[in-house]
Amino acid sequence: MERLGAGGIHIPLSTIAPATAERLAEHHAKYGVAYLASPVFGRLEAATAAKLWICVSGAAAAKELAKPIQAAIGQGVFDFGEGVASANVVKLCGNFLIASAIESLAESLTLAEKNGVDKKAVADMLGKTILACPVYQGYSKQIAEERFEPAGFRLALGLKDITLALQAATAKSMPMPVGSLLRDRWLASVAKGRENLDWTAIALSVAEDAGLKNEGPKNESVRTAGRSAD
Amino acid sequence: MERLGAGGIHIPLSTIAPATAERLAEHHAKYGVAYLASPVFGRLEAATAAKLWICVSGAAAAKELAKPIQAAIGQGVFDFGEGVASANVVKLCGNFLIASAIESLAESLTLAEKNGVDKKAVADMLGKTILACPVYQGYSKQIAEERFEPAGFRLALGLKDITLALQAATAKSMPMPVGSLLRDRWLASVAKGRENLDWTAIALSVAEDAGLKNEGPKNESVRTAGRSAD
Numbered sequence: 165m166e167r168l169g170a171g172g173i174h175i176p177l178s179t180i181a182p183a184t185a186e187r188l189a190e191h192h193a194k195y196g197v198a199y200l201a202s203p204v205f206g207r208l209e210a211a212t213a214a215k216l217w218i219c220v221s222g223a224a225a226a227k228e229l230a231k232p233i234q235a236a237i238g239q240g241v242f243d244f245g246e247g248v249a250s251a252n253v254v255k256l257c258g259n260f261l262i263a264s265a266i267e268s269l270a271e272s273l274t275l276a277e278k279n280g281v282d283k284k285a286v287a288d289m290l291g292k293t294i295l296a297c298p299v300y301q302g303y304s305k306q307i308a309e310e311r312f313e314p315a316g317f318r319l320a321l322g323l324k325d326i327t328l329a330l331q332a333a334t335a336k337s338m339p340m341p342v343g344s345l346l347r348d349r350w351l352a353s354v355a356k357g358r359e360n361l362d363w364t365a366i367a368l369s370v371a372e373d374a375g376l377k378n379e380g381p382k383n384e385s386v387r388t389a390g391r392s393a394d
Numbered sequence: 395m396e397r398l399g400a401g402g403i404h405i406p407l408s409t410i411a412p413a414t415a416e417r418l419a420e421h422h423a424k425y426g427v428a429y430l431a432s433p434v435f436g437r438l439e440a441a442t443a444a445k446l447w448i449c450v451s452g453a454a455a456a457k458e459l460a461k462p463i464q465a466a467i468g469q470g471v472f473d474f475g476e477g478v479a480s481a482n483v484v485k486l487c488g489n490f491l492i493a494s495a496i497e498s499l500a501e502s503l504t505l506a507e508k509n510g511v512d513k514k515a516v517a518d519m520l521g522k523t524i525l526a527c528p529v530y531q532g533y534s535k536q537i538a539e540e541r542f543e544p545a546g547f548r549l550a551l552g553l554k555d556i557t558l559a560l561q562a563a564t565a566k567s568m569p570m571p572v573g574s575l576l577r578d579r580w581l582a583s584v585a586k587g588r589e590n591l592d593w594t595a596i597a598l599s600v601a602e603d604a605g606l607k608n609e610g611p612k613n614e615s616v617r618t619a620g621r622s623a624d
Contacts, residue, residue, distance in 0.1 A: 182509060205524050217523040242519040244511055253509040254516055257502040258524060264501075264572075268494035271570045272487040275559065278566040279412060279483040281474055286484055289472040293447040294435050294488060297527035329505065336508040338604040340501045341575050342494075349571075374568040 170196030173229045177204050177218075179259065181328050182249035183335070189222070189248040198226040201248060203255035204238070207316065211237045218242070221250035256329040262299055263326055263346050263363070269304050270367035274374050284308040303364055312358075312365035322363035323350040400426030403459045407434050407448075409489065411558050412479035413565070419452070419478040428456040431478060433485035434468070437546065441467045448472070451480035486559040492529055493556055493576050493593070499534050500597035504604050514538040533594055542588075542595035552593035553580040 168174065174197055176188070185201050192199040199222065206216040216237050220227055221244040234241050244250040273283040287304035295304070306312070326346045333340045349366050358365045398404065404427055406418070415431050422429040429452065436446040446467050450457055451474040464471050474480040503513040517534035525534075536542070556576045563570045579596050588595045 217519075219519065240523070242515070242523075244515060247510060250509070250511045253506055253511050254519065257506050257511075257516055258520065260505070261498055261502050261520070261525065264494065264498035268491055268498075268572050271494075271572055272491050275490070275563050275566075275568060275570065276483055276487050278568045279480070279562060280477060281480045281483050281487075285472070285474060286487055289447075289449065289484065290488060290491070293470070293472075294529050295491065295527050297525050297530065299524050300527065332509060333505050336505075336604070338505060338508045340505065341579075342498050342501055342572065345571050345575060374566070 166195065168195070168197045171198075172196075173198040173200060173226055175200050175202045175230050175233060177202050179203055179255050179325055179328065180252055182252045182256075182332055185249040185252045198223065198229060199248070200226040200230050201251040202230065202234070203251055205255075205258060215239045219244060219251040219254045221245055221247050221252075221254075253332060256325065256332055259322075259325040260329040260340075260343060260346075262303075263322055263350075264342050265299055266303050266307070266364055267342075267346055267349055267366060267370075269300070269307050270364075270370040273304065273307055274367070274370050274376070277371075277376065278374055306362065306364045307367045310367070312361040312368070315360060315362040317363050318359065319350065319353055319361050319363045319365055320359035323347070323354060323359075326350055396425065398425070398427045401428075402426075403428040403430060403456055405430050405432045405460050405463060407432050409433055409485050409555055409558065410482055412482045412486075412562055415479035415482045428453065428459060429478070430456040430460050431481040432460065432464070433481055435485075435488060445469045449474060449481040449484045451475055451477050451482075451484075483562060486555065486562055489552075489555040490559040490570075490573060490576075492533075493552055493580075494572050495529055496533050496537070496594055497572075497576055497579055497596060497600075499530070499537050500594075500600040503534065503537055504597070504600050504606070507601075507606065508604055536592065536594045537597045540597070542591040542598070545590060545592040547593050548589065549580065549583055549591050549593045549595055550589035552596075553577070553584060553589075556580055 174192055189199040200220055201222055202218055202220050204216040204218050210216045214237055218234050218238040218241045220241055244254055273286060276283045276286045287308035291301035291304055326343060330340060330343050330347060349369060352369055353366045404422055419429040430450055431452055432448055432450050434446040434448050440446045444467055448464050448468040448471045450471055474484055503516060506513045506516045517538035521531035521534055556573060560570060560573050560577060579599060582599055583596045
């Protein structure tokens, strides 16, 4: 804070709890440092290619200061108003939807497999028709091909984000039945030693619950590999 | 069957249970009538504009016979092999994914609303970025705007399809936790008299469970209107 000093700005891109963002903004204000919640959708490759989607909220002056930096890493900025933590809420809403899509894809493709239908063909059709967007195209292919390494986004980080969404819901007395189900699924996957696999590896549990044998990586090899790819 | 006669073909487009498709195909065979499972994604407008996505499975000869008819209503045909009911399974997999997207969107947008974030802005951002596909664009807008009439697809029909997916899963001893959750959500919506609203109207229950008051249609007006828009 002291090094940034009055007139400085802090633009945190990570996925954090709205309550944490509020505490941080308060702390920054004491030092005259602007704080702008700026969680992003997209990975490191997207940042270097200036292809991130950026969500912001907070003071107008901070948004102005951040523009040149955002232009270097993002392809679009979405403004969610003055609330210091609003953009953080939006990021949790988005990651919850992605986790939910992964669980649902795993159930859907396993239903196909159990009924003797080629799940790769189903994934291919879905990605070309009703669900032709990057989230479904990428994850349905990974799940159908049972390709859970290397981790594009670590399963343990997915659990962190689902937990943050549930905390934000709980703080406002809001049940999230799918959210609760996802937490249990992700927790079970961590319990099985899959925390360092890609978060699509929860599909292994869906298949196991359906009595299917899997060719996926075994727990021990994964745990010792311990690769961090986030 | 007798009027169709030997050499005829039956190309049912509706969403039916795989077990029903198998019984129908057997019955057709007795009369020398070809049977081709051809469930579609898309509504009536899509059919008249030749924009349906068609899933087929069954005998090669039947697929050949069906081609000219399919060209008149569809923009693409996806072949899931020889299994008489495989295409029906795929249709259930797809409709389950759409129902799951609706529930998850309702939870996600309600989380935003409960945290003071404009849910229309969140829906807009999602549809332009990570979930830029028709299913999410259309349904997130409907849910954010609380626009559940007229029904594009009746809630009661959604319940039928979720139930068929669960039956196909149960027949193969496969748990579908999200599927079970969806059935309960849709059943509760029917219990509240919302069977003739659009199936996105399950979002009313999500909001009610979160203690939010809704401006949506009241049960009685809906029940007496009884509009069927499927």
